[in-house]
Amino acid sequence: MTGLNGEQYGGIVWAGSRRTDLPLLEREAEQAQLKDVVASLGEGRPAVVSVTGRPGFGHNALLRWTARLAEERSVRVLRASGSLTERDLRHGAVLQLLSPLGEVAERPLRVLREHHEPDGLPGLLELLHTVRRTPTLVTVEDAQWLDPASLHWLQALVRRLSTGLPLALLIGRTGVDPHGPDWLADTAPSAQLTRHLTVHGLSPRAVATLAEMIFGVACDETFAAAAVQAAYGNPAVLHAALHCLADAGHRPTADVVPQLRTVITGIIGDRAGRALRGLTDESTAVLRALAVAGDLLDFTLICNLAGLRSVRETRLRSALETAGFTVPDGAYERIRLPVVRARILEDTPAAERGRLYAGAARLAYRAGAADEDIAGLLLHAPPIGESWAVHALQGGFDAAVRRSDDITRSLPHAPSGGEPWGVHALRGSFGTAVRRSEFARAAACLNRALDEPQHPVRRAQISLDLASAEAASAPVASDRRLAAVVNSPGEGEPWSHVRLQALDMGLARGDDSWGRRVATQALASAQGSERDDLIALYWYAAQSRPEATDISTNGVPALPEHPLAPAQAGIRAAQLTARGQHREQAAQLARRALEAGPAAPVMPRLEAARALWLTDAAGEAEEHLDAIVAELGRRHRRPALARALALSAGLHLRGGRLDAAEHAADAAERVLPAAAWHPLAAPHLLAIRSIIAVETHQHDVARALTGAPIPPGAESSVHWPLLLHARARVAADEGRWAEAVELFKEGGRWLLRRQWVNPAVLPWRSLAARVLITLGDREQARRLIDEELTLARRWGAPSAVGLAHLCAGSLDAPGPAAGSGGSTGIARWPNQLAYAWGLADLATEEATKGDHTIAARLLTELSGHRVTRTSSRLAERARWLATRLEQTATPNEFTSSKEWAALTPAERQTAELAGRGLGNREIAEQLSVSRRTVELRLSSTYKKLGITSREELLARSRPTERT
Incomplete structure (x- = not known):
């Protein structure tokens, strides 16, 4: 037997169909000592030399090289070689020598x-x-496999060596012991007679030399370093791999490194397969057990797993180590290379492999191994049929996900609930896999848990966890699994709770049609509180229909005007808020839903949190929302957690906390990748990201997000108006005023079709009015602002009324709510971003009209808002206003300013058209140039005028237009 990696280095090596003599590299020091040993024989000086090294490193090759040298110098050479297959043949080596x-x-x-x-x-x-x-x-090659009788004979030979006896014993042995074979320690008559040589792996420099010999061209340093790393410096493996690449027409360059690693892995695997066939039955059994659980169980337990209860462990460990399969690690024995472990497992029959995994799981469970480790074993084992296996697959879930979880790192931890230890390994592995976004592995853990016999309710709960993982990797399968849970038979509170969770989770992913259908089916047999919650979830799903009246109720009762059930209260609060009616009642119903906590479904509570925020109870609503996010993080309901984080991002954005909004949006997408969101839910996060990009001056990002293709059906989403709003913001930011107005109005028409008239939900009228003022259509702007004022007063929230008044100031003198400078209530309004932009637009309008006193007062208030420091666009507007107000020139002097005169005729023409509100496309069409030419001219104009945006150009152009 030649060992794991072969041992023909330095002798004859088969590479493809060619026999090749491989030169010795980086063995100069060893060769010098061996030359001295041969020379000493002529002087009658005996010697004992051991040469050790890992399999394939060439210790036997040095013996053969020395033998050839001795023969050249007329020294008789006697050769013997140990073999695992002949280890029980007495005096096998002696027969070879004699x-x-x-x-x-x-x-x-x-x-x-x-x-x-x-x-x-x-x-x-x-x-x-x-x-x-x-x-x-x-010379004795592979001395580790000598039979005991031959070993005894050689020991006797060594003891008889003395000065004047010209005999040198050269022993080659697999291993890394620098002192050679153990039996030499007490055998050699004199330390002066004994030398110990250990050969090591090749360095990158030696590999480069070998590669140049094989390929005929210089070797890249990166290639040489990668070869050493992949082959662990093994000369035999490297020689074979380099010949394979050369035969395939490759060159030793960095771009061939992937192929190099593949070839080396295959060679090591092939040699492992051949070496396995030469092992004893005991060694094979232990290796298979090590391949299954060597990282978890100590060697004594491994032998137990292999079925060897009375065996000399030291002898087995030594045999596996010397063969190159394993390395010692205290009480453990590790398989040295991953590819070797894979080859051992492949060589193990499937039934035997399953038995080993099941037995290892039992032993690891009894030894108190980590949950994820036990789960990894159970994934490959057949059903155990014991209660601890199900618990192991489910347990440790919370603890595993909490560890270093970027998504829920700051969330409070849930108590364990007093579950036994066993409730902690495949589900614990599921949690860890989810934390790493390894959704396929998470699903595999729970799929395996479903194979075990267990209580039906427990099985349904596992199905919920599995659907949560599948929502990220296989959303359609997730929806089917949830529908099966909702329609599963069973009576009592546990069943009711599981069914409601399943429907709630499916709605969280966003498929409202699925939700209405499944809720209707479940209502046929539901009773009591379960029926109340199903009705609430049905009407939650129904809110996305194209028209307010286009809903087939399928016999589902309407929500009561004053519902007592928390879930119904949350949905009713959202309805009142969208319609802008009964603000106090909406707040009361929202609080009823939120105070129910986890006893109520999640989606109605999220609706309630949003409704409460829009009543101006923002702090209270955000506290409840934070609690929901923490709860969902502990329960690992991925779709619902993603929706909660998206809502949190939206509220942070409206509050002007852009960093927090971006953090929450990122977390939402980590929880549930964008591709897994249903088309009816996807526009929400897309719109939020787009507006964040607009506010942080990431124009290209905002344009790409709003222009990205949307999945079919997204136009029916309740979040569609918000995406239209984001597109309008991008259009306005780029000076496409007419397009911006149409987008704002299109979003408004969507809301009106559903009778969602509350301006607190989305103040599209005032936003469209601002753009209409820019375009000069003050009459239409007046109609929209008056309508918003009326609806805001009907809703009654101070923030909505104040924002409408502020926007009205663009047409009239600013009222007390706009620029009072000392209003403490304004600072507590939730919609700080919209209010700050209202101030900025109004201040710009006043500065343009020449009323610097009012403009300065508005600018002072604007500068005092935190959002002016977090939004780079607002900060830029504030700086521009401050600079403009400091100028002493009158508006009419602008036309004769040096900056304006510095413009080329083409730049001036382009700037005048932009100042009239035309977008880049319209300007390009009117001037018969490309849009890129328009962009370049405007960029040059901004630089010469010392401005940074189209809004500033518009403000400067107005005086010119009036002259």
């Missing part, structure tokens, strides 16, 4: 062949007698 002696050893050879246990040391004296006349070199 055979070349001819007649001198004829009698001892006959004794060895005829007697199983001959007396004395046959042939030893005859050999020593011939040595006195003939200097002799004895």
Whole structure:
């Protein structure tokens, strides 16, 4: 047997169909000492030399090189080689050594062949007698496999060495012991006679030399370093791999490194397969057990798993280590290379492999191994049929996800609920996999848990966790699984709770049509509180229909005007808020839903939190929302958590906390990747990200997000108006005023079709009015602002009324709510971003009209808002206003300013058209140039005028237009 990685280095190596002599590299020091040993034989000085190294590193090759050197110098060479397959053949090595002696050893050879246990040391004296006349070199390759009788014979030979006896014993042995074979320690008569050489792996420099010899061209340093790393410096493996690449026409360059690693892995695997066939049954059984659980169980337990309860562990460990399969690690034994472990598992019959995994899981469970480790074993084992296996697959879920979870790191931890330890390994592994976004592995853990016998309610709960993981990787399968749970038979509170959670989770992913259908089916047999919650979830799903009246109720009762059930209260609060009616009642119903906590479904509570925020109870609403996010983080309901984080991002954005909004949006997408969101839910996060990009001056990002293709059906989403709003913001930011107005109005028409008239939900009228003022259509702007004022007063929230008044100031003198400078209530309004922009637009309008006093007062208030520091666009507007107000020139002097005169005729023409509100496309069409030309001209204009945006250009252009 040659060991795991082969041992033909330095001798004859098969590479493809060619036999190749491989030169020794980086063995100069060892060769020098071996030359000295051969030379000493001529002076009658004996020696004992051990050469050790890992399999394939070339220790036997040095023996053969020394033998050839000795023969060249007329030194007799006797050769022997150990073999695992002949380890039980007594005196096997002695027979090899004595055979070349001819007649001198004829009698001892006959004794060895005829007697199983001959007396004395046959042939030893005859050999020593011939040595006195003939200097002799004895080489023993693979001495680790010597039979005990041959080992005893060699020990006797070493003890008889003395000065004047020209015999050198050269022993090659697999291993990394720098002192050579253990039996030499007490055998050599003198330390001066003994030398120990250890060969090491090749360095990148040696590999480069070898590669240049094989390829015929210089070797890239990166290639050489990668080769050493992949092959662990093993010369035999490297030689074979380099020949394979050369035969395939490659060159030793960095771009071939992936192919190099693949070839080396295959070579090591093939050699492992051949080496496995030479192992004893005991060694094979232990290796298979190590491949399954060597990282979890100590060697004693591994032997137990392999079925070897009475075995010499030290002998087995030594055999596996010397063969190159394993490395010691205290009480453990590790398989040295991943590819070797894979090959061992492939070589193990499927039934045997399953038995080993099941047995390892039992032993690991009893040894108190980590949940994820036990789960990894159970994933490959057949059903255990014991309660601890189900618990192991489910347990540790919360603890595993909490560890270093970027999504829920700051969330409060839930108590364990007093579950037994066993409720902590495949589900714990599920949690860890989800934390790493390894959704396929998370699903595999719970799929495996479903194979175990268990209580139906427990099975349904596992299905919920599995659907949560599948929502990210296989959303359609997730919806089917949830529908099966909702329609599963069963009575009592546990079943009711599980069914409601399943429907709630499916709605969280966003498929409202699925939700209405499944809720209607479940209502047919529901009773009591379960029926109340199903009705609430049905009407939550129904809110996305194209028209307010286009809903087939399928016999589902309408929500009561004053519902007592928390879930119904949350949905009713959202309805009142959208319609802008009964603000106090909406707040009361929202609080009823939120105070129910986890007893109520999640989606109605999220609706309630949003409704409460819009009543101006923002702080209270955000506290409840934070609690919901923390709860969902502990329960690992991915779709619902993603929706809660998206809502949180939207509220942070409206409050002007842009960093917090971006953090929440990122977390939502980590929880549930964008591709897994249903088309009816996807526009929400897309719109929020777009507006954040607008506010932070990421124009290209905002344009890409709003212009990205949307999945079919997204136009029916309740979040569609928000996406239209984001597109309008981008259009306005780029000076496409007419397009911006149409987008704002289109979003408004969507809301009106559903009778969602409350301006607190989305103040589209005032936003469209601002753009209409820019375009000069003050009459239409007046109608929209008056309508918003009326609706805001009907809703009654101070923030909505104040924002409408502020926007009205663009047409009239600013009222007390706009720029009072000392209003403490304004600072507590939730919609700080919209209010700050209202101030900025109004201040710009006043500065343009020449009323610097009012403009300065508005600018002072604007500068005092935190959002002016978080929004780079607002900060830029504030700086521009401050600079403009500091100028002493009158507006009419602008037309004769040096900056305006510095513009080229083409730039001036382009700037005038932009100042009239035309977008880049319209300007390009009117001037018969490309849009890129328009962009370049405007960029040059901004630089010459010392401005940064189209709004500032518009403000500067107005005086010119009036002259």
